[in-house]
Amino acid sequence: MARRTKAEAAATREALLDAAEEVFLEKGVARTSLEQIARHADMTRGALYWHFRNKADLFQAMLQRVRMPFQELVEEIGDPSVTERPLEAIRLACLKGFERLEQPRYRRVHAILIHHCEVFGDIDPLAMQNEMAEEACGALIDYCGCAARLGHLRPGLDPEVAGELLQAMLGGLFHDWLRNHERFSILERGTLLLDTQLELMRAPASG
């Protein structure tokens, strides 16, 4: 075998990550050996151990490709006026998130993180999920607080509870869909449920 050029080496790395996604999703992280991943990418463990220190390192690199914090989604909307309509900001950011999740890579990696891996090595998936949940919930509560101050929230509805409600609902939908994505479209049902929920929480006809 010959040494590859830098571009080929980078491609090898990506191929290994792609292979890891597929095998992890199919057989679970714990039950897949590095040998299986390497073979699935038409490589050997030698290549894998050159690009990554071990399975945990490979796993983290895999996650690195699909980071998607809530605040980033809000900024991606590109409309500065959404600050004045916080509930709409939530809505558009979630729609952005749904769209991303329909991309195979995002869906697969998140499904692995949520449903197909346990603690191993120095990796704690639950801690990562906690971080994601905290970040999202915090942002949602902030936006709900903002909405409350602007009078956009139904009177009597505590903004913190509203944020937690949204986070719980979105998280539940997220988990359900990732369990088997063929049951329904996250974009369709997500839009329907989110719009319904926001409508329930919105202040009635502010004539």
Add this chain to the structure above:
Amino acid sequence: MARRTKAEAAATREALLDAAEEVFLEKGVARTSLEQIARHADMTRGALYWHFRNKADLFQAMLQRVRMPFQELVEEIGDPSVTERPLEAIRLACLKGFERLEQPRYRRVHAILIHHCEVFGDIDPLAMQNEMAEEACGALIDYCGCAARLGHLRPGLDPEVAGELLQAMLGGLFHDWLRNHERFSILERGTLLLDTQLELMRAPASG
């Protein structure tokens, strides 16, 4: 070592299941060997292989101790008049569920099923979660449909969407809490969120 009496043997079996719960929860199902479980129960693998065929069999027996279908919770309310107040039936059944989840055994086993195990052997935890979700969601939609026919639901709110909304919210809360139960009380926050959500979905003051 001497042979035990039947009662002692049954106690051994329970002790092995208890040990499995604790070790599974701490280290994950895949990363725990049968040796570790046996030692944690002050036994050897011999005892384990006598009571269970393998890890999958042990796992299923562990789940068997905490079955909790939604319909069973409704029946446990013991008030036949709840049929006339479906939203109240949902509320009381969920409260029953919250209370059960605060028992260590129920909490631990569900946490293992949701967050600490992958597919292994002929066991597919996701299929089990799917069954649980389907059962709960179906029941919730039924009750919401009943509520709609009785005019208890906010006009314009599709009962199927209402059921899915409840299931997503409860599921999200469930997952969040099982991730680390020390953050909040499932009974307290669950009651708060559920009451808030039901209030949002309820038909306004039917004077």
Add this chain to the structure above:
DNA sequence: CCTTTTACATACACCCTTGTATGGATGACG
């Protein structure tokens, strides 16, 4: 063009785990 480094493939040693086979002591039972 020569040297060095890169990007892998191959080979090796080690440990952990599983399943089963065997042993043995005693409760259950007639």
Add this chain to the structure above:
DNA sequence: CGTCATCCATACAAGGGTGTATGTAAAAGG
């Protein structure tokens, strides 16, 4: 009270996975 099935411990064989060490041919770089 003797026999048998039970309940569990111990021993054994086998396989699979990990990490590392070594080999190597070509790309990088001067």
